Amino acid sequence: MTKTNLLNETHNPALVSWLESANAKNNDFPIQNLPFASFKLKGDKADFRVGVAIGDQVIDLKALFALNIFDGDAQVALEQCCQAQLNAFMAMGKRFWSALRQALSQALTQGSSLQAKVESCLVAQADVEYALPCQIGDYTDFYTSIHHATSVGKKFRPDNPLLPNYKWVPIGYHGRSSSIEVSGSNFKRPKGQTKAPTATEPSFGPCKRLDYEMEVGIFIGNGNAIGEPISIEQAEDHVFGICLFNDWSARDIQGWEYQPLGPFLSKSFASTISPWIVTSEALAPYKAQWTRDVADPQPLPYLESQQNRDFGSLDISLQVLIETESMRKSAQAPVQLSQSSFKDSYWTVAQMVAHHTVNGCNLRSGDMFGSGTQSGPKPEEAGSMLELSNAGAEPITLPNGETRTFLEDGDCVIMKGWCEKAGAARIGFGEVNATILAAD
Numbered sequence: 402m403t404k405t406n407l408l409n410e411t412h413n414p415a416l417v418s419w420l421e422s423a424n425a426k427n428n429d430f431p432i433q434n435l436p437f438a439s440f441k442l443k444g445d446k447a448d449f450r451v452g453v454a455i456g457d458q459v460i461d462l463k464a465l466f467a468l469n470i471f472d473g474d475a476q477v478a479l480e481q482c483c484q485a486q487l488n489a490f491m492a493m494g495k496r497f498w499s500a501l502r503q504a505l506s507q508a509l510t511q512g513s514s515l516q517a518k519v520e521s522c523l524v525a526q527a528d529v530e531y532a533l534p535c536q537i538g539d540y541t542d543f544y545t546s547i548h549h550a551t552s553v554g555k556k557f558r559p560d561n562p563l564l565p566n567y568k569w570v571p572i573g574y575h576g577r578s579s580s581i582e583v584s585g586s587n588f589k590r591p592k593g594q595t596k597a598p599t600a601t602e603p604s605f606g607p608c609k610r611l612d613y614e615m616e617v618g619i620f621i622g623n624g625n626a627i628g629e630p631i632s633i634e635q636a637e638d639h640v641f642g643i644c645l646f647n648d649w650s651a652r653d654i655q656g657w658e659y660q661p662l663g664p665f666l667s668k669s670f671a672s673t674i675s676p677w678i679v680t681s682e683a684l685a686p687y688k689a690q691w692t693r694d695v696a697d698p699q700p701l702p703y704l705e706s707q708q709n710r711d712f713g714s715l716d717i718s719l720q721v722l723i724e725t726e727s728m729r730k731s732a733q734a735p736v737q738l739s740q741s742s743f744k745d746s747y748w749t750v751a752q753m754v755a756h757h758t759v760n761g762c763n764l765r766s767g768d769m770f771g772s773g774t775q776s777g778p779k780p781e782e783a784g785s786m787l788e789l790s791n792a793g794a795e796p797i798t799l800p801n802g803e804t805r806t807f808l809e810d811g812d813c814v815i816m817k818g819w820c821e822k823a824g825a826a827r828i829g830f831g832e833v834n835a836t837i838l839a840a841d
């Protein structure tokens with residue numbers, strides 16, 4: 402396989418839609434994107450349903466199916482989209498995902514004879530609310546940014562920040578899926594046990610070191626049977642798509658509880674994802690070469706393939722912004738805290754899938770991986786407050802004069818993501834945001 406044959410007519414940057422808002426510069430949802438979400442009209446009593454974003458609109462796929470204007474695999478795929486969530490469609494696999502994408506692309510292209518019919522299925526994004534795009538059965542959080550792992554490790558082990566397994570094993574832990582919510586789900590500051598380094602005993606109370614983690618969420622489409630690992634060559638075919646993911650973290654609770662079995666209540670109180678899943682196929686133009694420093698251990702054979710070397714990494718720009726309560730009251734726009742790219746990840750999506758299943762573990766449709774905090778090589782590319790404030794030692798000053806070491810009540814953290822490069826259409830992920838409420 403070459404990179405060229407990962408691309409098809411749906412990626413053509415010259416494609417233009419009959420829907421004007423889809424053609425606007427820097428719009429996240431041009432015709433080359435076509436991401437999926439679960440939505441309904443705000444306040445509507447009806448069930449959530451599956452939709453695809455185009456410009457500033459959502460295509461109601463249940464309504465589109467009822468029109469019976471697609472045929473073959475695309476119509477079969479649409480039938481599986483007539484549910485509140487995407488799991489059934491995600492389980493169908495690449496052939497059906499691709500057929501529906503191609504049919505939608507053609508129907509949305511300027512000059513399509515289907516324009517009037519598709520227009521009848523459009524709902525303004527401004528009028529909708531979102532649910533989780535799929536039922537997330539299991540959630541695994543990886544730790545794939547070596548820059549994050551190194552700077553966090555330095556705080557504990559200045560001379561030897563990376564543990565000896567890091568360059569061999571895509572490190573992860575099994576997270577909690579029940580508390581993953583969709584963007585806009587505000588949550589209360591967690592309470593728990595913490596112990597200051599100088600204290601002799603722990604105390605109980607609201608978290609004092611609340612943090613965000615800028616990650617991407619990776620959704621499994623079609624899973625594997627127990628006992629049958631997914632090879633690295635097959636891995637990408639099992640990945641339905643990617644969203645933005647904020648893995649909120651209570652650093653003081655984490656510091657006390659994490660040994661010997663890893664994070665627990667410091668992570669499971671809330672995690673937030675963006676409503677839109679950008680499909681693997683839409684991301685194809687942004688696949689990039691993956692390399693491993695010659696001085697580092699090279700991956701073991703089950704984590705190595707030519708395909709992974711040639712285009713295993715994904716160039717997704719990631720940005721974190723903050724809007725404090727005081728900024729909100731004085732109508733100041735959110736300000737950027739940091740920006741990085743998923744391309745700097747030490748391990749690829751294919752390696753995560755191959756590693757996760759190599760012991761025979763089965764993945765199921767709708768399972769989600771967190772990528773781990775995506776910090777880049779430069780200090781200003783750090784994907785968490787822990788790194789930006791040097792574990793609270795160096796407060797960040799915001800443009801309005803407020804300072805932060807960790808997050809305060811009323812802070813809204815916003816994450817955005819997009820892909821752009823010469824010769825391809827810019828596509829975006831929308832955003833994920835949530836505001837921290839005071840503890841009870």
Ligand code: MN
Nearest residue numbers: 542614648773
């Ligand atoms: Mn995390």
